[in-house]
Structures are given as C-alpha cells and as structure tokens.
Amino acid sequence: MDRAVFDRMAETDQEHWWFEARREILDTFLARKADLPKDARILEVGAGTGHNFPVLEKYGRVDAVELDAPARALATQRLGRDVLDAALPELAGIADASYDLVALLDVLEHVEDDRAAFAGLARVMRPGGKLMLTVPAYQWMWSKHDEAHHHFRRYTRENLTSLAAEQGWKTRHATYFNSHLFPPIAAARILGKMTGSESADDAVPPAPVNGLLRFVFGAERAWVGRLPMPFGVSILALLERA
16 A cells, blocks of 8 residues: 555544444454354454454454554554564465464455465465455446555456355355445546546545444444345455365
8 A cells, every 4th residue: 555545544444434334344244154263363464553453353362464564563552462574475474274264354455466365365274264355346446546555456256256266265155345335436436537536535534424424334234244235345255265
C-alpha cells in the first residue's frame, strides 16, 4: 500500500464504518463456520495495524506477520508480543504445520503470485486447518482505491474457489459480502471512471453517514455463513486444507 494508506488505517481503523462492520461480520462468520479446536493456534498474515486481533483472539492464540514497519510496530503493541516481518509465499520463520486457522483478510490481492501464496499457506497449516480469506470482487470495479492499495487483481467467487481447488484446498463456504451497499458503490466506481473523479475513498465520512453505513453493512451478520449472496463488493471464503 501507499504509505499514506497505512497512516490513514492507523488513524481510522477503530471508527471507520467498513472496519467496524467487517469485524462484526468476521466474528459471526467464525462462530458459525470455523469449528476450531479449543485453544486454537491462529495466524493472521498481513495483519496491518492489528485491528482484527480482538476478533481473532476470541478463538485462540494469535500470531501475526506484517511487512510494513510502522504498521507492524502498532500491531505489535496491540498484540502484546512481536509481529513478525514475513512475506508470502515463503512466510520465513513460520514453522510447518503450526496453525489451525490462518486469516488472510484483504491480502491475497496484494500478492503477485497468488498460486504460490496458497502453497505457502498450506505449509504452515495443521492437518484439517482452515483458511479464512477476504478479497475484493470484480475486476471491472478496479479503481484508484485498488491502485493506492497496490492491488494486482480483483476476483470473482468462481475464479477464487477454482484457484484454491487447483492448489488442493476444499471450499467450505464462499460468498460475496458487502452486498447491501454494492449498488451505490458500483455506481460510484463507474461514475468516477467516466468523470475522472476517482479517489482512494478510505476517509471517514461524517458521523451520521458513517453510522448509517456501518449499520447497513453490519446487518449482513444475520445471514453470513448461512446464505451465500450472489453479488457484493468483496468475497469471504473459508477453505480447508485436505
């Protein structure tokens, strides 16, 4: 990501509607679908500023890796122990067969060789271990946001699960999400391209708007993990290593 994106994340990850609602959705999804052992070992790859730790720590002991040094320092402070500097696909310093769950949350699109990334993730997974991942949806929605975040691609549910299957992963659940807000977000992306007015669109909106967007996005907790949605701004999947 651009340095400025990490800086904004550090400033807004506790109040921006997208971060707050997504944490609520991921928490509900894990509770319904993950079926983790007691005291599970969990690894977050690409932890950013560590804003997902409170959710993940409900389900086991969390370790993390992050490449960006300032973000890693904040994540280390939030975790209370060192967050490692390790990149996909190698994940250097991470032992084989160590984790029951790996969280890869809006990270795969940052990795140039996503096939190799799946192999690297499989190496650190215990037998039957699970991978929870989120990625942005639809290449036609590419925008300045993707460029500022240094994305290589966006996905469809079908090409994501096909890629995973090629690398030996079973799909336990895969759905689009951020579906309620998909029509206005898609319209804004298309209009931005037409008018040349695209932006990274990651600032916190005014409080009433922020609260409304959080409510609308967060309402998807009602069916996440139960009912796969046919479209959305992002994709959420739970994979299992055979």
